[in-house]
Amino acid sequence: MPRAHGMLKKKVEGERARLVEDIEQLGMREQERPGYGNHMADDATGVFEQTRNFSLREGLADTLKRVDGALGRFEDGAYGKCGDCGHVIEWGRLKVLPYTSLCVECVRRQERESLTGDRV
Ligand SMILES: [Zn+2]
Numbered sequence: 334m335p336r337a338h339g340m341l342k343k344k345v346e347g348e349r350a351r352l353v354e355d356i357e358q359l360g361m362r363e364q365e366r367p368g369y370g371n372h373m374a375d376d377a378t379g380v381f382e383q384t385r386n387f388s389l390r391e392g393l394a395d396t397l398k399r400v401d402g403a404l405g406r407f408e409d410g411a412y413g414k415c416g417d418c419g420h421v422i423e424w425g426r427l428k429v430l431p432y433t434s435l436c437v438e439c440v441r442r443q444e445r446e447s448l449t450g451d452r453v
Pocket residue numbers: 415416417418419420435436437438439440
């Protein structure tokens with residue numbers, strides 16, 4: 334593994350630890366706040382908070398999946414290569430988003446494709 338990749342791996346591992354902690358904290362907050370109060374206003378707040386926590390947690394779980402995928406690619410030596418076209422991902426991009434699995438070109442292409450898809 335190139336030395337620079339070792340540095341990125343540490344970054345990804347740190348990111349993973351932070352995500353797991355965030356997900357656990359969201360879970361704990363939900364337990365403290367069951368949302369079965371008698372007061373209507375309290376209920377509304379509880380539901381709002383639960384919905385927000387849910388989408389937050391969805392987002393975190395999604396990122397965690399990508400982080401785990403990146404850690405797997407470190408193991409099998411595929412890290413740093415685009416999962417779509419197979420080209421090497423730009424160093425600058427990896428530094429900003431170390432768990433990305435796509436190069437800039439492929440992300441742009443996918444964005445274009447989804448835009449076109451919307452118009453059909
Ligand atoms: Zn690509």
